[in-house]
Each structure stands twice: as C-alpha cells, then as structure tokens.
Amino acid sequence: MADIDIQHLANLSQLDLKSAEIAMVRQDLDRIIAMVDQMQAVDTENVKPLAHPLDARQRLRQDEVTEEVDRDLYQRGAPATEDGLYLVPRVVE
C-alpha cells in the first residue's frame, strides 16, 4: 500500500486538517485502506461494473417547465445575500 498523502486528499476535499488531526486521519485511513484492499483478491476479469442496482438508464422527460423558481424562498437559508445574489469574499481584485 502506497503512503497516503493526507494533505493532498485534504486539499482535494477542501478540508483543513490540524496537525494533530492529520496523524489521526492517517492512522484511520491506513486501517480503512488495508481493509478495502481485501477487494484485490477477488477475480473481476471480464466483469462489467455495476453503477446502478437496477441497471436503469437515465429517464428523459418532456421539455416543459414544471418548477417555479422561488429565489427569495431558497435564499432565506443562505449565509449572506444581497439583491438576490450570494455574497462571497472578493475573488478578483
């Protein structure tokens, strides 16, 4: 098993891990990955991956408007809004 780069995973996951947490996460992930590595013993030659338990295809619908968008209602739970816009820290100076 390769040495897991916890900091890289945290970056991809947009999570901040404190240095004490990193040691704990490394220990947990090492154990979890060792457990899931049991999979490698299973012969899966020529087996088709299963992505949906009923092998269903994406259903299509008529191209008709079925939902009213109530922006005020949906923004009621937003941390910060102004004039119908979501506020975030400045991205471009």
Add this chain to the structure above:
Amino acid sequence: MHADSSLIELANGLKNRTFSSLELTNAYLSAIDESQDELNAFITVTADIARAQAKAADERLAAGDAPALCGVPLAYKDIFCTEGVATTCGSRMLENFIAPYTATAIARLNDAGAVMLGKTNLDEFAMGSSNENSYFGSVANPWDPSRVPGGSSGGSACAVAAGLAPAALGTDTGGSIRQPAAFCGVSGLKPTYGRVSRYGMVAFASSLDQGGVFARGAADIAMVLGHMAGFDPRDSTSADQTDDWLTACRSQPPSAASQGRIGIPKQYFVDLGVTDASMQNACRTLEAAGFTLVDVSVPHVDAAIACYYIIAGAEASTNLSRYDGVRFGHRCEDPQSLDDLYRRSRSEGFGAEVKRRILTGTYALSVGYYDAYYLKAQKIRRLIQQDFLDAFADVDLIIAPTTPDVAFKRGDLVDDPVAMYQQDIYTIPASLAGLPAMSIPCGQHQGLPLGMQLIGPHFAERTLLETAAAFQQLTDFHQLRPEPTA
C-alpha cells in the same frame, strides 16, 4: 391509550372514534417529552404542527372516508426535508437549515392525514452504526441506556421501541434501518432501491440510499409503505413500479404466507455466536409453518464491506461537495478568501466520521487509484448482485442474521472505525444488490433483542412482508417491550 397498541390498532381506534387524533398525538408528545433527557431520540419535536395536523385529521375522520393512516402520529428521521421545519441531518453543517420544501415520501403521508411528531436523531449525514456521530448527542437504547440503539436511523428505532411513535421513517444505505431495528427489538424494512422516492432525502450515497419504515410488526410497516411508496418524477432513479397489492396495503394488512422456499446462505451462517440459538429457532419455526429451507451460496459477500466503503465513500465525497458555505448551511466567521470560506466552513461543519468518509472517497476517486478502488468495487458489486440473483432462481427469499451481536456499549467502538464498519457485515450485501430486506425481532440474548433478516428479489417486498407476518403470528418477539425508563 397508545403505548401497547400497534399502528393498525391505533388506526382502527381513530376510525371508530374510540379516541381522537389530538388525544393520541398529545399522549405521544408527552411520552416524547418525558423520554428526551434519557433517550435523546428526537432532534426536533414539532408539537404545534402535530396538534394542527391532528385537529385537521379529526375533522377528516369525522367527515368519513379518510385514508386508514389519517390521524396516526409518525416520527421522521431528520434526513427527510420538511418545509418550514429544521432539517439538520444530525450535522452542525445544517444546524440552522430550514427546509424550503417537503420530501415526496412525507408529502404523501401528509396527504394521507398522518401527523408529524418530530424529527428523529441520526448519525451525521446517516454515516454510522451507533448514532454516536450525531452533532446533537447520541441516542440511548431503550432496552439498556448504556448501549447504542444502532445507526444511522437510531432515533427512529429507539422511538418505536420506547413507545414514542407507532411507526417511524428511516433511511438505509448499508443497514441503517435493519441494524437499529435489530438492536431495538422492532421491525424495519428497507425497500427495493427506487421503491421510495429519494426526493427531499438528504443524499449520502445516491446509488444505495433508500427510505423505509420502522414499526412493531409487518402489517404496520405495510400500511405506511403503501402510502409513501411509488413512482416520483422528481427522483431520477425512482422505479416506475406500481403494485396493486401494495396499494391495497394502505387499508388491508398483508396476509400471512403459509409456504415458500427460504434460502440459507452458508456464508452468513458461519460462527453465528450469540445469534446462533435464535437463528436456529427461527428456521425451525418457519419450517414447522410450512416453509422449505434450502442451502444457497452467495460466494462474493466476503468482499461486501470493502466494496461498500469504497462506493459509499466515493458517492459521499461527491454528494457532500455541495456544502460550501455559500448557498445554505454553515459558514465560517470572517472568511479571508473563497478557498478559506470553503475550507473552514466544511472543516467546522462536518464531524470526524463524515470527514473520514469524504477523504476515503476522495482517495478512491483520485488519479491513479480509480481503477484499483472505485472501478474494482463496482465490478465486485455486480458479482455480489449476481450471487443473489442466482440464488433467487431457486428460492423465494433468503434468511440471515441482521447483526453479529446484540447492541454494543456506547463508546466501545468509537475509536476504531474499521471495527465499527464490521457491524454492517450482514446488511451491506443486500444494499449493494439493491434488494429489499427487512429485520424482524427473532429472540433475545441476556435481555437484549436480536433480529433476523429476510432478503428478497427486487420488488418482492410482498414476499418479505407476508413471510414476516407468518413468523409474527407464530412468535411474540415483536411484542416484547423494554421496561419504561425512569
């Protein structure tokens, strides 16, 4: 009035006007209130809504021609969105989230006149097997408050066991209905994937998540399922499946089966430990009732836990990327940049287990590991499903234990995620295969309940419910109740 009655008995009492929905609702609200300090089964109690719904139900009942479920109080796992009511998913991330719409499953129960008592406690984002991962505190097992109720739908299982609701909704991704049902001595059904709409159910692992029901017995479950199941155009993976027998369950309990071929998978019946006596008893009971027991084999289930924690982790890491501190949910104080906003909001909003699953899933999906983990897991998932489909060529359903042991002590497994994951060993295979499965009480060990699992072919909930009904006519394990606490 309520504590010793089944949901169907209560529905009949309401229909016959023996008591009103408001009286019944108030009795449950008092019971919940008295239990909260010790059991912590609820995150939100919706007393005002419950009383208003109960009064409306009483008017419908007085007018006649009300659905059978009209006026029956229910509890909903706090993963189902309920318009105007906090929907926390057991997470700090959603502590202040007021759902702007209602989940389809609950909307249908509302239409039938059901009364919402409140939202039950759960492991954060339904990730856990003990309810110890809830931001709102863990739940006690009413049979022994020093033990866990199971998870993730532990609050719902606890509520039904402790007489705080005659039935409750849960969700099951890898066992989150069946395992707590077994630990709390109640019945719990995870329907076929796609049977119950996922619209308005906070997503954990979308190819596995399925809503279901807890109640005392199979007949109670059938009535609730009959009202909430069915095709929903708002859920892209909803199954377009209509069954007349299920519609009939809204008012008519399923009959008890008197025959059928039940498969005993040898991989599940190795070293049964404390569940051995009750499983052997259950098999003998079913055989004496006219069922035929047949040995079957599901050879790939040994890889199921490994396969599940890759697939569920991968889907969770994707689903939970929506929590960014921008549109809803927790936002950190005084973010310095967009990245800082994302990272601190997520790090503060998610608990340790959720972070572990996100990191595991991200690992499985990252460059260089995708084929070895995610794709490999999807292939094993097909092998496991094929094992079951092959077995069902010969049998109508499969019997298995639900859990390896009785409910464990609170705190015992919190520091060992892999040992915690092993708790799901018997429930995960049916989840991966998308099969309906239910847990019903089948015995006790040292005064604590044990459950057995019935697993059926896709959309064969009828076989499960009718077999469970037969077992529950012959046994009274589902009638056993914990001593009232305090």
